Structure formats: C-alpha cells, structure tokens
Amino acid sequence: MKLKNNALALDATDLRILEALQEDARQTYTAIGERLGIAHSTVYDRIKRMEHYGIIKKYTAVIDGEKAGVKNITAVMTVYTDPKESERVAEKLCEAPQVLEVYTSLSEELLIIAKVVAENQESLHAFIANSVAPTPGVLRIRTSMITKKFKETQFPMIDNSKKLTFIRKTYNKMGENTP
C-alpha cells in the first residue's frame, strides 16, 4: 500500500520477508514462501516492490575479516566541525573509500561520527592528517581504535504487531504510477 505522502507502508508479511532475507538473502522465493505459508509468487512480488522503493538497498556478503586474513584496523572518528561547514565535511568524508559509515550528531557541539578502516595505524594517521584535518570546517578530531568486536548485526524486522512505515525519499523519476 502506498500512502499519500509517497511512502510505502509495510505489512506483517513484508516484515517477515525482510526478516527471512536478513537471516539468509540467498534462500529461494519458494523457501521463504514455505516458511511463511504464502505463495512464492507473493514473495517475489513483495521483494521486487521493496527493491523498487529502495527498502531493500542491496544484497551483500558479510565477511569475517579475521578468517579471511585481513589485518585491517577499524576506528571510530569523531570530527568536531564548524556548524556552517558540517554538511560539506560529512559529504567529503563519504567520498573516501576508507570511510565506511558517516553520521552527524548534535550534542554540545556539532559532531560527525565516522567509521574508518585502514591497513595499519600509520595509514590511518596519514589519511586523517592528509585528508580529513585539512578539510575546511574541521576543528578537531578524536579517534578511537577498535580493539575487539563483541557484536555486529542489523536492525531486526520482527515487530509484527506494529506496521512500520518507511518514508520513501522523493525521487523525481518515480511518479504516482510507480507500483
């Protein structure tokens, strides 16, 4: 169902399909259908619709870096910025391949929080010193190196009692006729 404000409302079936995909995105439409007690064609239609609306952004592999022999280090970087330049700094950070995630946060000061990977401490320092610190609007940077990961997961889609509404961003190319 599509709402007036160009949003897509997800029902319990959609949420259960998303939950199944989060567990294993490689399972077949038939397997998901059997698990949920619905036709595989329904699963197909729902998935295609959620892909179309950008609710399912992509399918990817979760890699265990340690087992793969990757020795990268991960750090969480807090960037204090001039409020006027904050958005531009965040956009600039998004361009760097070393930066995996970028968020803004409002506390006492305007902060950007970014997750960064690097081959080693020296290359992390070089990236921050040569690419992040010189960016106009950057006031200070605090970096915390991650030493051990205890949990990493995705947001679960299991609350079937409530309908979650995902507000779709307005894409000019999609009009009212989109499914």
Add this chain to the structure above:
Amino acid sequence: MYSKILRTLPREKAFYFFTSIGNYTGESAASLKEFMEKINEVNVKSLEFHFYRGDFEKWIDETLEDKGLAKEIRSLRSLNYSGTMLKEHLRSIVVKRYKELSGNF
C-alpha cells in the same frame, strides 16, 4: 631562496598538529612563522608525538624545503628532551632560524 622558505603554503600542505594517532588538536601551521608561533601554543604532548616520529624535520625538509633547519631539529632528537625542555629547545632553534632568514636579528 630564503623568501621561498618563508612563504605561506596552501592549506593542504600545512602542518597539522596531533597529540596521538588520529587525534587532531585543531592547530596547524602553513608557514615557518606560523610554525614558530604554534610551538608555543600547542600542547607539549603534540610536540613530543611529532618530534619523536620525525614529522617536524620531514615537513620542514620536504614541504618548507629548509634542509638546514631540518638537520638541526633532527640532531636535537639524540638529546631525548621531553616536556617543557623540548618545547624550549625546539622553539629556540626555530626562532633563531626564522630571524636568520627574515633578517630580523
């Protein structure tokens, strides 16, 4: 040649002061004059961090292109100074060089 060493560099070539890996103080220097001033202003931990990594002499040699000053700073390392002693000695070497180059004795 002297005027070249005293020039102001573009921001991307400035020296950015950190206190440890990834922790930027918010202070930078884009010229020898500014570098001299910042030695007084930045936390001494930042001076120690860069000094023993060889960052100062590398920037002064390769970016400011003052081999003489780079050599003097490098030779200071063997004395194992830290804290205020390091700040004072570093400052004195850089001030002397700046005055020499600018003709401001």
